[in-house]
Amino acid sequence: MLEIHDLLNRLEAELKRIIIERQLTDPLMIGIRTGGVWIAEEMHHRFNISEPLGLLDISFYRDDFSQIGVNPNVKPSQLPPQIEGRDIILIDDVFYTGRTIRAALNEIFDYGRPNQVVLAVLIERDGRQIPLCPDCVGASITLNAGQRIKLTGPEPLAIHLQTLDAAA
Amino acid sequence: MTDNLQLNSEGKLKHFLTIEGLNKSLLTEILDIAESFIGMNDQQIKKVPLLRGKTIVNLFFENSTRTRTTFELAAKRLSADVLSMSISTSSTSKGESLLDTIRNLEAMFVDMFVVRHGISGAAHFIAQQTAPHISVINAGDGQHAHPTQAMLDMFTIRQIKKNFSNLRVAIIGDILHSRVARSQIQALNTLGAAEIRVIAPKTLLPSHVESLGVNVSHNLTAGLKDIDVIIMLRLQKERMSSALLPSESEYFKCFGLTEDKLKIAKPDAIVMHPGPINRGVEIDSKVADGPQSVILKQVSNGIAIRMAIMAMAMQKQGVM
Numbered sequence: 001m002l003e004i005h006d007l008l009n010r011l012e013a014e015l016k017r018i019i020i021e022r023q024l025t026d027p028l029m030i031g032i033r034t035g036g037v038w039i040a041e042e043m044h045h046r047f048n049i050s051e052p053l054g055l056l057d058i059s060f061y062r063d064d065f066s067q068i069g070v071n072p073n074v075k076p077s078q079l080p081p082q083i084e085g086r087d088i089i090l091i092d093d094v095f096y097t098g099r100t101i102r103a104a105l106n107e108i109f110d111y112g113r114p115n116q117v118v119l120a121v122l123i124e125r126d127g128r129q130i131p132l133c134p135d136c137v138g139a140s141i142t143l144n145a146g147q148r149i150k151l152t153g154p155e156p157l158a159i160h161l162q163t164l165d166a167a168a
Numbered sequence: 169m170t171d172n173l174q175l176n177s178e179g180k181l182k183h184f185l186t187i188e189g190l191n192k193s194l195l196t197e198i199l200d201i202a203e204s205f206i207g208m209n210d211q212q213i214k215k216v217p218l219l220r221g222k223t224i225v226n227l228f229f230e231n232s233t234r235t236r237t238t239f240e241l242a243a244k245r246l247s248a249d250v251l252s253m254s255i256s257t258s259s260t261s262k263g264e265s266l267l268d269t270i271r272n273l274e275a276m277f278v279d280m281f282v283v284r285h286g287i288s289g290a291a292h293f294i295a296q297q298t299a300p301h302i303s304v305i306n307a308g309d310g311q312h313a314h315p316t317q318a319m320l321d322m323f324t325i326r327q328i329k330k331n332f333s334n335l336r337v338a339i340i341g342d343i344l345h346s347r348v349a350r351s352q353i354q355a356l357n358t359l360g361a362a363e364i365r366v367i368a369p370k371t372l373l374p375s376h377v378e379s380l381g382v383n384v385s386h387n388l389t390a391g392l393k394d395i396d397v398i399i400m401l402r403l404q405k406e407r408m409s410s411a412l413l414p415s416e417s418e419y420f421k422c423f424g425l426t427e428d429k430l431k432i433a434k435p436d437a438i439v440m441h442p443g444p445i446n447r448g449v450e451i452d453s454k455v456a457d458g459p460q461s462v463i464l465k466q467v468s469n470g471i472a473i474r475m476a477i478m479a480m481a482m483q484k485q486g487v488m
Contacts, residue, residue: 069483
């Protein structure tokens with residue numbers, strides 16, 4: 001079973017490794033709303049980063065606008081004015097198709113050209129649809145058909161494995 | 169009258185023609201989405217890809233600077249292709265009918281019309297006649313409605329005053345000819361403002377004005393008491409066919425907003441004006457440029473609110 005604390009510890013260790021490996025200096029941490037922000041807040045705290053956490057809402061950059069329209073709960077993104085040349089740690093809760101990350105990268109690059117971006121996710125699941133993958137993961141899992149994973153939070157953070165009713 | 173023409177079968181915005189018939193939650197959704205577009209001003213590249221590949225035509229049969237340019241900028245920031253046509257340069261001056269103009273533009277694969285017209289109901293007419301996949305936004309029709317102006321005003325009010333429930337709002341000046349005032353009154357009532365007071369000489373008020381849900385005053389000094397938001401209207405000289413006023417200077421003396429009169433309202437009252445302003449006619453320069461004026465904020469907010477409305481009207485109406 002997926003235990004949230006184990007996954008967070010694993011992700012923290014992975015991030016420590018990549019910060020050294022990729023020589024990230026003074027990295028800017030950015031969480032993707034909503035679940036990604038919860039994970040990012042935890043990592044931001046664990047790494048004792050003084051610069052405020054960046055918050056990214058990708059609603060205006062999604063590729064399914066013509067199918068689902070504007071998300072009425074969209075919130076403004078909050079990124080520091082200086083993105084140009086920065087090392088960025090981008091954090092999300094679940095990596096699935098990769099489309100969220102494509103949208104997030106497009107939005108970040110509209111704020112400026114970062115030096116490098118690394119992607120950290122709590123859980124990577126199967127079902128990738130575009131050629132992107134995370135650099136750090138808390139766990140990689142394969143789900144059965146009709147299963148999905150959901151994070152609830154922020155207090156307490158919990159992972160739920162849901163099985164969708166086949167008839168639904 | 170409920171204007172179902174504006175909503176699709178799922179109750180989502182399809183056309184934006186008037187505030188009438190739109191409920192509080194939809195108006196609030198517009199304000200919320202616009203709020204996020206304001207955040208885009210921090211981006212180096214002030215553009216989002218929502219309407220990439222869509223074609224928007226600004227169809228302006230009447231002069232406009234602010235409205236046309238902010239609609240154009242809003243469309244561009246949504247990554248749409250936009251062209252602005254004005255009557256003086258179009259073939260309507262060669263006798264082409266409105267409907268023929270529309271049909272020809274439809275044949276160029278247009279997705280949205282933004283319409284300003286001197287005749288009330290023009291945008292409704294186009295919305296009824298145009299191809300089903302096209303959305304129509306009313307950018308001002310005759311003396312009927314100017315709903316995007318009203319929404320950007322609501323946005324500016326909410327930005328500063330946070331909510332509507334305790335607000336007393338005065339709308340001052342030429343209510344009779346003002347499509348802006350009509351839309352503002354509907355929006356303020358829908359969003360639940362505590363009081364809407366219209367202040368004007370009898371000759372510049374429509375005869376049925378109380379039925380719109382407003383209190384009426386003919387005296388600026390008395391009318392400004394306890395007011396949180398002051399909305400000045402332009403004296404629409406071009407629409408006055410008969411002598412409704414003795415003179416502009418007489419009007420300024422009775423209904424012009426000066427620093428002294430502003431003091432009668434609440435100390436934190438804000439002063440708004442949809443523009444263009446007639447300095448020294450309805451508003452003194454010291455007030456228009458003073459610390460309580462939010463007139464230029466209104467202009468900036470016009471971009472975000474028009475982005476929100478255009479994006480919402482185009483959702484799920486893509487190429488099927």
